[in-house]
Amino acid sequence: MKNLSESDVKKALPSVDLKAALKSALMGLSDGTSKQPNKTIVELQNDKGDCMFFTGVVESLGCFGVKASPYLVEKSAKGENPVTAYTMLVSSETGLPTVMCDATYLTVARTAETTGLAVDLLLNASSAKKVAVIGSGQAALAHLEVQLRDRKWEKVSVFSPSLAASEEKVEAFKRLGHNALEIASSAEDAVSNADLVMLCTSANSPVVNSAALKVGCLVTSISTDAKDAHEIDPKSLQQMDVYCDYRETVALKAGEMSLAKAEIDWSYDSIVADLPELLSQSATVETKKTRFWRSTGLAIEDIAAAFAIAEA
Incomplete structure (x- = not known):
């Protein structure tokens, strides 16, 4: 062995x-x-x-x-x-x-690569110019590294409440090598006009105001397995096309979805597609709509x- x-x-x-x-x-x-x-x-x-x-x-x-x-x-x-x-x-x-x-x-690396696969399937890459990352830990770094490897971005914006005060963390992002990377002063500034917003935190409350999101953007979220953990306002799911990694297991893990179900009578049937369905081309992606993709992590x-x- x-x-x-x-x-x-x-x-x-x-x-x-x-x-x-x-x-x-x-x-x-x-x-x-x-x-x-x-x-x-x-x-x-x-x-x-x-x-x-x-x-x-x-x-x-x-x-x-x-x-x-x-x-x-x-x-x-x-x-x-x-x-x-x-x-x-x-x-x-x-x-x-x-x-x-x-x-x-x-686990950090495979989560970032799984998000990268979702982005490949859900992003209108031909018109995408700006990527925003909320978070400053290993997961945020890994997610951004995958995106910088996979496609060219005109602008990269990163925010977390503790980032600006940590020279070590700032340097870690700068070492990724993008010449238009900025450390934003707020989450709203970071996501302003972003085509891809990657939420890479372990928060149990929204880390970005949904009203600040560009219409038609793609938002990805990893959050954690903790009960009701979420990075976006559950009510905002009503205005988004929702996707996930695997619909058969998402109900036990995605806090924003369980909260939306309880608070606004949102239904898991509203999920447009999961990764297996997207990979088998059994679902159509409407890129003019704001899209939310939730990673929950799978043993496979x-x-x-x-x-x-x-x-x-």
């Missing part, structure tokens, strides 16, 4: 076509060769934390997989990252484990990513 550390993952990533691996696994949800159950959460006593288990099957890769992601409160109290993540792959032929992979950073993405890294 291969044991892959975070450093192994980071070393291998530049040589891996992660987006292609994710695309193949997601297309398997259309023909049944990929299986994606809902996550399972096990809580510790006395509010000490919990562990989320993400399971799936990608038959094209010949493996089952599970990602375990614990959240330990005591680590947070010590100033340490309370979240870890490990993905184990098991051969569907032999039943034996084949890979154990530290998935902490790989973790399986495909870990497999690709192990094979590199």
Whole structure:
């Protein structure tokens, strides 16, 4: 069995076509060769934390997989990252484990690449000139790096409340190499006239005023798995075409959707399409409408990513 550390993952990533691996696994949800159950959460006593288990099957890769992601409160109290993540792959032929992979950073990378795939499918790339990023952590950096790799942007705007005060974070964005990158003074300034708005935070309340969004833009959101976590006003879903990574599991994870259902009688039936449907071309995208795409993270993405890294 291969044991892959975070450093192994980071070393291998530049040589891996992660987006292609994710695309193949997601297309398997259309023909049944990929299986994606809902996550399972096990809580510790006395509010000490919990562990989320993400399971799936990608038959094209010949493996089952599970990602375990614990959240330990005591680590947070010590100033340490309370979240870890490990993905184990098991051969569907032999039943034996084949890979154990530290998935902490790989989760960041596969999330950014999955968003990149959604952008490929939902953005009117021929007229897109400005991208805005809300957030300043690893996820924000990874998302912007994918976009700067995949297409040319005339303007890049980044905002988070703590960004301007952190020279280290500002330099990290500047090292991505875009000569028209600006650190905005507010979220509204950042998203003004942006064709693509990527929300890359762990917020549990809106991080941008929906009224500031350009009509016809694409908004992507990652948020977190925490109950009711959301980055955009749930009421704004009524004015948007809504998409997601996988409609069969989104109801348990997307806070803005569950809140919209409760507050304004929004329906999950309103979701226009998910990634498998978009990839199979069974849905039409109206790019003149403002579009909202929600990432919830899928085990088959973790399986495909870990497999690709192990094979590199």
